[in-house]
Structure formats: C-alpha cells, structure tokens
Amino acid sequence: MTLTEQHGLFFEGELPPMRSLRTAWLLALFLGIAGADRFYLRQPVSGTLKLLTLGGLGIWWIIDLFRITNEYAADGASMPLAGTNVLRRGLRVASAVLVAALAGVLICVSAAPLAGTVTAIKALLDPVPPPPTKEWVTVAESSSTKAPASLVTLTGRVHIEYKFTGPAVAYLQPVKGPAIAVLSLGKAGGAGAIGVTVEPGTYTLIVSATGTAWTLTAQEFRIPG
Template structure:
C-alpha cells in the first residue's frame, strides 16, 4: 500500500482559479434574478433558490449587488474575488446609488404611505451607507517555512488542509512528524524539481523534516483560515 493511502494523506492538486469581481457584479446586475452570479461563483444551491424566487422578489438581487463589492466576498470555495480596490469602490458606489434610487422610487409611487415608512427608509439607507464592521476574514497564513539557510521547525495547522510550494535542486523527501504516531510523507522527489501540492491531514502540531541532496532549496506550507 502506498504511504499516502497508509496514513490517509490526500493530494488535492492545484488551487481553483479566482473568480472575477467585475464579471460577478455584471451577472448580478443583469441576470441576478436568474441567480447567474451565484452559479458563476460556484454556489449552485443558493443560485437555484435565487432563480426560483426571481431574486427573492428583488430583495436578494439588491443585497447581492452590495455583497459582491464587499472586500471580504468569496466564491463557493472560499477564494477571494479577483479585482482591484479602485474597481471594488466604484462598483460599491454604483450599487449603493442603484439601491437608493430604487428605494426612493418605491416610496414615491406608493399609493397609501404607511406610518413610519420614512423612518424605516432612512434607517435602511443608514444601514447601507454605514454598514457594521465585517467579521474577520480568512486569508492565507504561512504555518511553516524552511530553506537551505533556515532549518525546518514546528508546524501548527488548525484546518488540516495545507498548500505546499517547494523548490529543490536535488532529490528530496519531506515528512511531517506528529506528536504521536508515525511520520507522514508529504513530498518525495527522485530529482530536482519545483511545484505546489495540496494535502489534507488531521489538525495539530507537527515537526517538519526535510532531507535533500540539493544545496539550494525552499519549502513553504500555508493554510486558508482566520489569521492569528
């Protein structure tokens, strides 16, 4: 049995590509009632619900126009959306103007205004223009780094899903030694090479062990989680 199967090690391959912020926003604007933006972001369940409810009678459509422009917005794989900060600010302004315009139009054409409508509208606008601080966002955190000049050390993973990038000028083997139990082979090269792999293992503390015949090498392990 291969060592990877013996110790339950799974290689996930390369990370999925980042989805475009501009494309997601345009889909949300023009095809949001059909859930096209959520299908594009690999969220088929909520995309189907949005389609069946015609964008939640318009409310879901407006909410997603603002949500996509949030700097912490992610796709279905928890990957951030690709786009510059200036683009994000511009789209956020356009979404806010559109929401305010539609809200004003609804109030103006109401046949019988209800007591408290103005107060509710002002409160809703304040909530849109001054949203509550977002919760902490996930980011790529380096949990271990070693090179020819920097010896390997401890590795602490909270999620158990690691993205490892490496460069070796000779044959190399890298292990992760848990506090208890046998060591896990995470990389085995018969000759020099460079690349990236994904692995899954139990969360916990490990000791990174690297053996190589090359004189120049570098290895970095990261995981996507809340910082700190």
C-alpha cells in the first residue's frame, strides 16, 4: 500500500508533469508574441488570443515575462512551475532589464523624428535669415553737381565707371600721404570703366573736369554694410 493510500488519499489518475520555469520564461521571451509560453503552460485559449493579438500588442508579452516568475505561478492544470526561488529572482531581474532596455530604444527611436519635427516647426515660425552675400556696393559718387566725395574701401579693389564730355583728371586723396591718380582723359573726354587697387581705408575722391554733365561712380564687390 502506498503512502497516499495509507492516509486515505486516492487519485483517479496520475498528476501531469510540472512545467519548467526556465523553459516557460524563454518561450515567453522569444516566442511570447505568438503565445508559445501559454501553449506550453497548458493554456491554449489564452495562447490563441495572445497569438491573434500579437502578444496584446506587446503589453501581454511584457506582463507574462513577470507573471511567470511569480512564486505562485502555475500552468493550466494548476501545477506550479519547476524552478528555484533563486532562478525566479534572477529571471525577474532579467525581465526588468530587458523591458528597461526596450523602453530606452523606443524612446530614442521616437525622439529622433520628434526632434526633427520640432526643428522644422521652429524653422517655420522663426526662420533663420540667409547668410549675407557679396554684391556691388557704391562707395562714392561724384558729378558736375556734386562736391568731392568720401570713399571708404574695405577690400582695396575699386571699380570706377565714368562719363566725361571734356578733359578730366580724378584721383584719390588718402588721409595721410600723397594723392593717387586713377583717371586722366584728354580734350575729347569719354565714357568707360576702370579698376583701381589701393590700400583699404578712407579716401577723398577728387575730380577736376572742364566739361559739363559728367559723372563718376566708384563701386566695390563686398558684403553690404
């Protein structure tokens, strides 16, 4: 007579074998989206639902990782899972680490497009002005009706356009030092353009002409301002 029979305990059939805690957890980790852990634990109905919902869109998958490590976790036949408490604690820590890592990855992946969207919105609301570009800037003008003009050059390379109806002489007088001749025309005068290279600085544009209705314009290719 067996021990159970001696105490008056009788079973109609043998108890089903205990399911492994480690195997159930590994199935929940790698195939939990398909409900493999639930099928292994003799829970076909919830396993099918988990399969059809892809692990409850991931939520059910995470819950089962921790549920299996519970001290009172059991399979569909109400049999406890075979495994030590040390193993349960270790798997519980591993579940927490995996979920934290997954959350970090999701945050990083979602933060990149969000940051790009915020940057685009800020650019629309507060557009950055385009960088300044070089252009031809008039640095001095003189004519038959204007007095000698002040010329300030930043690059030292000046483009001069002129039109005279008679003899003319034009020169640049620096603040210190001798004057620099830039143009000399005979009796017939003329119209045209010349390039002059001088030291960057401030000059006085002085023109001497006997004709009428003459003009002289000095320009420089640089950033305005």
